[in-house]
Amino acid sequence: MSPPKLSRREREKLRQRGEILEAAFELFAEKGYHNVCMHEIAEKSEFAIGTLYKFFQNKEDLYKALILEKRDIFDGALRQALKASHDEIKQLRNYVRKKTELFREHIAFIRLYLAESRGASFNLKSDLHDEIRRGYRDLLASLAGVFASGISQGRFNPIATPHRLALALDSTINAFFLFWIEDPENYPCPDEPDAVLDIFFTGLLAP
Amino acid sequence: MSPPKLSRREREKLRQRGEILEAAFELFAEKGYHNVCMHEIAEKSEFAIGTLYKFFQNKEDLYKALILEKRDIFDGALRQALKASHDEIKQLRNYVRKKTELFREHIAFIRLYLAESRGASFNLKSDLHDEIRRGYRDLLASLAGVFASGISQGRFNPIATPHRLALALDSTINAFFLFWIEDPENYPCPDEPDAVLDIFFTGLLAP
DNA sequence: TCATAATGTGACGCATCATTCACTTTTGTG
DNA sequence: CACAAAAGTGAATGATGCGTCACATTATGA
Numbered sequence: 001m002s003p004p005k006l007s008r009r010e011r012e013k014l015r016q017r018g019e020i021l022e023a024a025f026e027l028f029a030e031k032g033y034h035n036v037c038m039h040e041i042a043e044k045s046e047f048a049i050g051t052l053y054k055f056f057q058n059k060e061d062l063y064k065a066l067i068l069e070k071r072d073i074f075d076g077a078l079r080q081a082l083k084a085s086h087d088e089i090k091q092l093r094n095y096v097r098k099k100t101e102l103f104r105e106h107i108a109f110i111r112l113y114l115a116e117s118r119g120a121s122f123n124l125k126s127d128l129h130d131e132i133r134r135g136y137r138d139l140l141a142s143l144a145g146v147f148a149s150g151i152s153q154g155r156f157n158p159i160a161t162p163h164r165l166a167l168a169l170d171s172t173i174n175a176f177f178l179f180w181i182e183d184p185e186n187y188p189c190p191d192e193p194d195a196v197l198d199i200f201f202t203g204l205l206a207p
Numbered sequence: 208m209s210p211p212k213l214s215r216r217e218r219e220k221l222r223q224r225g226e227i228l229e230a231a232f233e234l235f236a237e238k239g240y241h242n243v244c245m246h247e248i249a250e251k252s253e254f255a256i257g258t259l260y261k262f263f264q265n266k267e268d269l270y271k272a273l274i275l276e277k278r279d280i281f282d283g284a285l286r287q288a289l290k291a292s293h294d295e296i297k298q299l300r301n302y303v304r305k306k307t308e309l310f311r312e313h314i315a316f317i318r319l320y321l322a323e324s325r326g327a328s329f330n331l332k333s334d335l336h337d338e339i340r341r342g343y344r345d346l347l348a349s350l351a352g353v354f355a356s357g358i359s360q361g362r363f364n365p366i367a368t369p370h371r372l373a374l375a376l377d378s379t380i381n382a383f384f385l386f387w388i389e390d391p392e393n394y395p396c397p398d399e400p401d402a403v404l405d406i407f408f409t410g411l412l413a414p
Numbered sequence: 415t416c417a418t419a420a421t422g423t424g425a426c427g428c429a430t431c432a433t434t435c436a437c438t439t440t441t442g443t444g
Numbered sequence: 445c446a447c448a449a450a451a452g453t454g455a456a457t458g459a460t461g462c463g464t465c466a467c468a469t470t471a472t473g474a
Binding site for chain 1: 238239240241302309329330340357362363364367369370371377378380381383386389394397403405406407408411412414
């Protein structure tokens, strides 16, 4: 998109910013927003507290940047997965497969992100929660598009609105993975996309 | 269960305790654990701060009592719904209907409860999160029992393990209602149990 | 080499808030 | 009524932690 016309100094600052975010991420992921203080982030990132405030207006700002920047990457990957085919069933498989991959490789972030996006999040008074919800709705709308297309083409039975189908699928995936994350022994990871998708493809009562 | 052999005084104390919990609940539901101070709870419940500590060891204890006692009531209602029939399909309908009713009538608590049970909750260091998860697993196991029974009787197709079916259904209900709570205009409340259940009964690809 | 700017520092000020406890008020009883 | 026990009170305490700013260090370039 934007040409990386950055001076050495600017690149250096960006790198430092990333290091702060990474250190902060590890702490937040382990203990949650309210149980991490700026002193700890300073310590872990090996900067002074004052320096943190050269990069971020305040603690909340730092946290927001952290969540939203990672969210954007994940979001992009999932949208990409949907675009990688024109066959609705393959689109769904790609989506589930990519989501599986992201969950497996970024457990800590997923936990933090879901804590922020599900239910009411009272961590911050800011608009982070709204921003996350907006993004999630957009993504769901893309997923709903797949169902809408499949239904209008007659490939899918119209058992619910596309939006509800998208919501049902996505929340089911999330639930499966949250259980897996919390207790992998008893709740194995559904590696194959069809482990989730079959629930929606084949009906409980279908003959 | 236990005979209510309580003196006038004891009943009075129990009532007061309930009033404190109710005042605290309204505050927590609006602002979250970390954004409510004991001073506010005292003010709203019209007791002195010191008095709160006659009823609860500390703030965390108060919060735990609040969440768990309400949770128990809801849990009981849902278990009851499952027991009200021996026909698996009716059991599922009863479950979904009762859950709809609870969501509709206790939006504020549901938000608080889901914030506590989903993803990682870092509000408290205590074992509240574990306790909630344990309870949720038990409830899911009961729901899974319905699917297990339906499958072994040949009434349901074995499209996934009973536990996964239970998880898929329950998380889908939760997701539908969370969207409804956040934006009732665009995401109407699925009043009819079959609005959710049809997704699982009828397959997308069934002939 | 030296002056100036840019960058980095962390002790401290200030606010918040959970919890305590010495005291006051109310209640129950002889 | 008198008086002891129980209930209720809220100012004071101490701990925590965000964010500031006067100063120190490093980079730049003349």
